[in-house]
Amino acid sequence: MNSNVNSFGEFIAKKREEKEITLREMAKKLDITPPYLSDIEKDRRNPPEKSKLDLIAQILNLSEDEKRYMYDLAGKKRNEVSPDLPDYIMERDYVRMALRKAMDVNAGEKEWLKFVEELEKRGE
Amino acid sequence: MNSNVNSFGEFIAKKREEKEITLREMAKKLDITPPYLSDIEKDRRNPPEKSKLDLIAQILNLSEDEKRYMYDLAGKKRNEVSPDLPDYIMERDYVRMALRKAMDVNAGEKEWLKFVEELEKRGE
DNA sequence: ATTTAAGTAAGCTTTTTAGCGTACAAGCAA
DNA sequence: TTGCTTGTACGCTAAAAAGCTTACTTAAAT
Numbered sequence: 001m002n003s004n005v006n007s008f009g010e011f012i013a014k015k016r017e018e019k020e021i022t023l024r025e026m027a028k029k030l031d032i033t034p035p036y037l038s039d040i041e042k043d044r045r046n047p048p049e050k051s052k053l054d055l056i057a058q059i060l061n062l063s064e065d066e067k068r069y070m071y072d073l074a075g076k077k078r079n080e081v082s083p084d085l086p087d088y089i090m091e092r093d094y095v096r097m098a099l100r101k102a103m104d105v106n107a108g109e110k111e112w113l114k115f116v117e118e119l120e121k122r123g124e
Numbered sequence: 125m126n127s128n129v130n131s132f133g134e135f136i137a138k139k140r141e142e143k144e145i146t147l148r149e150m151a152k153k154l155d156i157t158p159p160y161l162s163d164i165e166k167d168r169r170n171p172p173e174k175s176k177l178d179l180i181a182q183i184l185n186l187s188e189d190e191k192r193y194m195y196d197l198a199g200k201k202r203n204e205v206s207p208d209l210p211d212y213i214m215e216r217d218y219v220r221m222a223l224r225k226a227m228d229v230n231a232g233e234k235e236w237l238k239f240v241e242e243l244e245k246r247g248e
Numbered sequence: 249a250t251t252t253a254a255g256t257a258a259g260c261t262t263t264t265t266a267g268c269g270t271a272c273a274a275g276c277a278a
Numbered sequence: 279t280t281g282c283t284t285g286t287a288c289g290c291t292a293a294a295a296a297g298c299t300t301a302c303t304t305a306a307a308t
Contacts, residue, residue, distance in 0.1 A: 023255060036297055038256055046295075068224060072217075081205045081213055082220060088227050089205055093196075094236045095226075096206060100192060101240045102219075103212050111246065112218045115239045116225045122235065147285060157268055162286055170265075 008073040009043035015060045016041075029059055047074035050083040132197035133167035139184045140165075153183055171198035174207040 005011045016026055027037040030052055039045040047053065053074060057067040068084065075082035081089070089095050102111070129135045140150055151161040154176055163169040171177065177198060181191040192208065199206035205213070213219050226235070 022253085024253085033298055034254090035256065035258095035299085039297095042256085045297090048296095068220075072220065075214060079210075081210050084227075085213070085220065085223055086203075086205050088223065089209070090199060092233075092236075094233045095223075096192075096196065096209065098236045098240050098243075099209055099212065099219075101243050103208075105243050105246065107243055107246075109216075109218045111243060112216075112222045114242065116218075116222050118238065119222075119225050119229050119231055119235060122229065122231075146283085148283085158284090159269085159286065159288095160267055163267095166286085169267090172266095 006073075007043050008047045008070070008077045009041040011070060011073055012056060012060065013041040015062065015066075019060060021059070026059060030055060043077070046078050053083060130197075131167050132171045132194070132201045133165040135194060135197055136180060136184065137165040139186065139190075143184060145183070150183060154179060167201070170202050177207060 005014055016023070023037055023041070024034045027034040030037065030048075032048075032052075036045070040047065048056075053070065056062075057070065062070060068082070071082040071084045075085075089099070101107075129138055140147070147161055147165070148158045151158040154161065154172075156172075156176075160169070164171065172180075177194065180186075181194060186194060192206070195206040195208045199209075213223070225231075
C-alpha cells in the first residue's frame with residue numbers, strides 16, 4: 001500500500017517530512033518533548049496510546065487507509081492488536097465467537113474476503 | 125453460559141474450590157506465591173500472561189468453552205483483547221480488513237453469525 | 249565567524265506492573 | 279488447649295515503561 005516503510009517510527013517520520021513539519025513543532029502539538037518524539041521516530045520507544053495516534057493522524061493529515069496502516073504498525077510494534085480494533089472486538093461476544101470459529105476451521109483469506117463481500121452488499 | 129460469575133478472579137477461585145484444590149497447591153503448580161494468587165483471585169491484580177492462563181485451564185480441567193470464557197474475563201480485566209486472539213488477528217491483514225469493514229458498516233450479530241454459518245459449512 | 253534551527257545522545261525521574269516475604273486470623277483436628 | 283491448615287493483610291523489591299532535562303552536533307542563514 002504505502003511505499004517502502006515498514007516501521008511505525010519510519011512511517012510517521014516520513015509523513016512528517018513530507019508535510020515539512022519539524023519534529024519540534026510536531027512534538028509541541030502532541031504535547032511531548034522533542035527528544036521523546038525523536039526516540040519514537042527512531043523506533044526506540046513504543047508508539048504512543050490511541051488518543052495521541054489519532055492526533056498524529058490529524059496533524060499529518062493521513063487518509064483513512066494510511067491511518068489504519070499506522071495503527072497496524074503501532075500494534076505490531078507493541079505486540080498488541082491494532083488500537084482501533086480492541087473495543088469493537090471486546091464489546092461483542094459474537095465477534096470473538098466468530099474469530100474463534102475462524103481459528104478453529106483455519107479460515108483463510110478466501111473465507112474472510114467472502115465475508116467482506118457480504119458486508120458490502122448490505123452496507124449503506 | 126457459566127453460573128453467576130463475572131470476574132476473572134471469582135471465576136478461577138470458584139473453579140478451584142469446585143475441584144477442591146487449595147490455593148497453596150494451585151500457587152505451587154503455577155510457580156507463584158500464595159499471596160500473589162490470592163490477590164489475583166480477589167481481582168486486585170491483573171490476570172497472568174497467556175502461558176499461565178493455559179496452565180490454569182489445565183489444572184482446573186476447563187472445557188474449551190470455559191477456557192475461552194476465562195480468556196475473555198482476563199482480556200476484559202486487562203483492557204486488552206482476549207489473549208487467545210491477538211496472534212490470529214495480527215498475523216492476517218485480511219482479518220483486520222474484515223474487522224474494519226464490519227466496524228464501518230456497523231455489522232451486528234446477524235452478519236457475524238451468518239459468517240460463522242458459512243464457516244461451518246466449509247469446516248473440516 | 250556567528251547565530252539559529254533541527255534532530256538526537258545521555259542520563260535522569262516517575263509511574264506502573266509484577267512478584268515476593270513475613271506474619272496473622274479463622275477454622276478444624278487432635 | 280495446642281497445633282496445623284487455609285486464605286489474606288501489609289508492605290517491600292525489582293524491573294519495565296513513560297517521559298523529561300540538559301547539552302551536543304550538524305547544517306544552513308546572516
